Amino acid sequence: MSMKKPHLTLAMTALMLPLASFMLLTVGELYAAEVFTRVSEGPGSGVGNTRGAAWGDYDNDGFIDLFAATAGGKHFLYHNNTNGSFSRVTNGPVAEVSSVGRGAAWSDYDNDGYLDLYLGNSEQANKLFRNNGAGSFAAVNASIVTDSVGVPGVTWVDYDSDGYVDLFRTALFNPLQRLHRNRGNGTFTQITQGAFLTAQGIYVSAAWGDFNNDGRPDIFLPNVTGPNYLYRNNGGGSFTRVGAPVLNGNSNAASAAWGDYDNDGDLDLFVTCAANTGQESWPNLFYRNDGSNNFIRITSLPANDPENKGGASMGCSWGDYDNDGWLDLFVANRSGQNDFLYHNNGDGTFTKVLDSVAVKDAAASWAVAWGDYDNDGFLDLFVGNFEGTNFLYHNNTNDNQWLKFRLIGTQSNRAAIGAKVRVSSTINGRTFWQMREVFGGDGTMGQNSLHVHIGLGNATNAALVRIEWPSGTVQELRDVRAKQFLTVTEPARLESSITMTNEMVGLKIKSWKGFVYDIEASNDLNNWTRQTTITNEAGLISFEDPLAGEAEQRFYRAVGK
DSSP states (O other): OOOOOOOOOOOOOOOEEEEEOOOOOOOSOGGGSOSEEEEOSGGGTOBSOEEEEEEEOTTOSSSOEEEEEEEEEEOEEEEEOSSSOEEEOOSSHHHHOEEEEEEEEEEOTTOSSSOEEEEEESSSOOEEEEEEETTEEEEOOOHHHHSOOOOOOEEEEOTTOSSSOEEEEOOSSSSOOEEEEEOSSSOEEEEOOSHHHHOOSOOSOOEEEOTTOSSSOEEEEOOSSSBOEEEEEEETTEEEEOOOHHHHSBOOOOEEEEEOTTOSSSOEEEEEOOOSTTSSOOOOEEEEEOSSSOEEEOOSTTTSOTTOOSSOEEEEEEEOTTOSSSOEEEEEESSSSBOEEEEEOSSSOEEEOOSSGGGTOBOOEEEEEEEOTTOSSSOEEEEEESSSBOEEEEEOOOSOEEEEEEEEOSSSOTTOTTOEEEEEEEETTEEEEEEEEOOBOBTTTEEOOSSEEEEEETOSEEEEEEEEOTTSOEEEEEEEESSEEEEEEOOOEEOSOOEEETTEEEEEEEOOTTOEEEEEEESSSSSOEEEEEEEOSSSEEEEEOTTTTTSSSOEEEEEEO
């Protein structure tokens, strides 16, 4: 008998694994008690002229570790002991290398499931460390990405949406920026075309973010010596400068950070200025994205802080430290003055926090990185100082709810850089969305944890979680209980055609190697039967289905394990 070609389902259900669920202790009203406690051990004890800081779970134990780059001597790599403490790693290429370190950032550039590390140096060759798994690293001999020096700003970004993260490096002493396209085979190609690569100036950092929600990451270049630049990613490798005068004026800018502070669904921008001390006061800049490719300058706090005098501000980063559902802002100051912490009031205004140790410690601060290192659901804070001891602040928590996500790409880059998580919940009787984008570098030489953190206030659940993967896949989770740390794997994509010979059905599944799937079949989309469990090694999965030619229609799906 002739075989009928079965229909093929394309929609997939991703596996959602709760790594941990934690109960929180109530400590009273947030402002009635100290928000943070300074930790003087581990990362809080290092002294080493620290310029860069990056949180990343390099051993996949569910707890983030920390790399801190020093501007002279050996760097700091701290392994999280999973009990609230850290151990400094003293052997291996990452720990043993000595250089004048600047920026550093984690990402899984080879999509093998382990975070790799890039270190930018200002006087020696840069370093790329490949994670071998089991906590070990190997220095990669790739001159195209390690040859130049004077590289303060390092960010990973999949600018061409091919599923492999690319590397962007700013230039401190050379006007040429570097963009290295990941070829997917462990090597890189330097991209030389594009105005944003030759824009004249001195760039301490760069900020990638999809400001217009078209699914492609755009780039903002804060310029120390001239006008700032915002370039829109057109796709196909081309970029166009956005001619918004409010963004492009001279500002003596040092760094920038994207974040949706007003919960309207698009990225807003904060820029630290006055990178050169001893000059006239250059106020920091704050821009609201109106959703129509326009930016409106906000002139109140945290932009025009009267204490921001003499060119102090360097690193900046957004994070909802009190879990009330609104992004707050931390700004590091390098001239020996106190750092700034601004609490988002949820109505478009901010209140400067004055009663926290995090803003009472005066230092020469540079890098800023948020991350929940003890998995209690509240963001902790690391501040790298280039004079004196670094600062590690543990969040004392409150009774607000939260959700955390570890995202694993299967067709998008495996670290999910560029993914957006949108969460709808009802907080204090008000229903609204929050949005977080996963960045491959934040502020000045800093990188927040790649784990996505959402504050839920008094909401006990999220009505809807929508994940927009860089591949274009959109995934939704409904009625998600609060106080969970969830691992969400991107749905694998089944190609729209199958092959069938001698009752052998071939399904082409696009995902990175090593993912395991249950292959299930159904005649009516209601009752599913597992056919086999198989590991995707080459992108093509074949299996025998004796019923393939007997049913009027046949559906298949692959469920991640």
